[in-house]
Amino acid sequence: MAEPLLSVQDLSVSFPSAAGMVRVVDGIGFSVDREIVALVGESGSGKSMTGRAIMGLLPHHAQMRAARLSFGGQDLLSLPASGWNALRGNGIGLILQDPKYSLNPAHKVGRQVEETLLLHTRLSGAERREQALDMLHKVGLPDPKRVYSSYPAALSGGMGQRVMIAAMLINRPKLLIADEPTSALDRELQSQILALLRSLTEEFGMGLLLISHDLQQVAQFADRAVVMRGGRIEEELASADLANAQSAYTRALWAARPSAKTYGTRLPVYGAGA
Numbered sequence: 001m002a003e004p005l006l007s008v009q010d011l012s013v014s015f016p017s018a019a020g021m022v023r024v025v026d027g028i029g030f031s032v033d034r035e036i037v038a039l040v041g042e043s044g045s046g047k048s049m050t051g052r053a054i055m056g057l058l059p060h061h062a063q064m065r066a067a068r069l070s071f072g073g074q075d076l077l078s079l080p081a082s083g084w085n086a087l088r089g090n091g092i093g094l095i096l097q098d099p100k101y102s103l104n105p106a107h108k109v110g111r112q113v114e115e116t117l118l119l120h121t122r123l124s125g126a127e128r129r130e131q132a133l134d135m136l137h138k139v140g141l142p143d144p145k146r147v148y149s150s151y152p153a154a155l156s157g158g159m160g161q162r163v164m165i166a167a168m169l170i171n172r173p174k175l176l177i178a179d180e181p182t183s184a185l186d187r188e189l190q191s192q193i194l195a196l197l198r199s200l201t202e203e204f205g206m207g208l209l210l211i212s213h214d215l216q217q218v219a220q221f222a223d224r225a226v227v228m229r230g231g232r233i234e235e236e237l238a239s240a241d242l243a244n245a246q247s248a249y250t251r252a253l254w255a256a257r258p259s260a261k262t263y264g265t266r267l268p269v270y271g272a273g274a
Ligand SMILES: Nc1ncnc2c1ncn2[C@@H]1O[C@H](COP(=O)(O)OP(=O)(O)OP(=O)(O)O)[C@@H](O)[C@H]1O
Pocket: 015, 024, 041, 042, 043, 044, 045, 046, 047, 048, 049, 050, 059, 213
C-alpha cells in the first residue's frame, strides 16, 4: 500500500522541569492523507505540540523523538535545517489562531501573500502579483485589489484569516496544519472559514490536519478525528461517529461541546475518569 502523505509513528515530545523531563506527547501515531483529520482533546492534551513537531517548530528546549516522521515519502527525522525551510515554504503550510499575530502589521497584505513565491520561485513581480490577486479572490475576499494594497490593520478578523489562508496556499502545499484557525472568530465566521478550508482542501487535493477543541466543528468539517488525552491517543474514529464514540472520555468531550443553547455559558467540568 502507498505510504500516506504524512506518517507519524511513536512520536514523543518532552520538556525539562524541576522534577525532570515531562512528556507532553507520549508515543503517538497517526497518518494524514488527502483528507481532513482533526486532532481533538482538552487544553494541554498535546495537540499543538504535535502540530509543531511535524513542522519542526518546537520550542528549542523541547526534546522530540519518533520511530518515524515522514511527509510525501521523505524522512523528516534526518532532514537538515535547509530542508526544513524548503518544506515549510513549499510542502506544509501552517495557519494559526489569530491573524493579528501571524501577519506583519508593517507590510501590505500583497507583499505578505507573495512572500513564499518570492523565496521559493523565480516568478517576476507581475506574475507574483497576478497569482496573489487570484488567490485573494479564491479565498472569497470581495475586492482583491484593494485588500492587496491594504495594511493588515484595515482587515476584520475574518478577512485576516482569509488572507493567511491565501498566503499559505499560494505555493500549493500538499499539507496544511491549521491550529485552532477559527477560535478568534464568532460562530458564523468560524463556519464560513472552515467551509472555505474544506473546499480548498478538496480543490487542491491537499491533506488538512485541523487542531481543534471544538468537537461540534470537527464532526461537521473533518473526515476523521484523533482524540488526544494527556499526551496519548485515546481513540481514532470517523468524525461522523463522534456522537457515538466507544471511549467514555470522547463521549464526555462530546457531551461538553458548546451548543447554540450553552454558547457563552460555562462548560460542565468533566473529570479525568469520565
Ligand atoms: N514551552 C513550553 N515549555 C514547557 N511546557 C510546555 C511548553 N509549551 C507547552 N507546554 C506544555 O505542553 C503540554 C501540551 O501543550 P499543547 O499546547 O500541545 O496543548 P494543547 O492540547 O494544544 O492545548 P491548548 O488547546 O490549550 O493549546 C501542556 O501541558 C503545556 O503546559
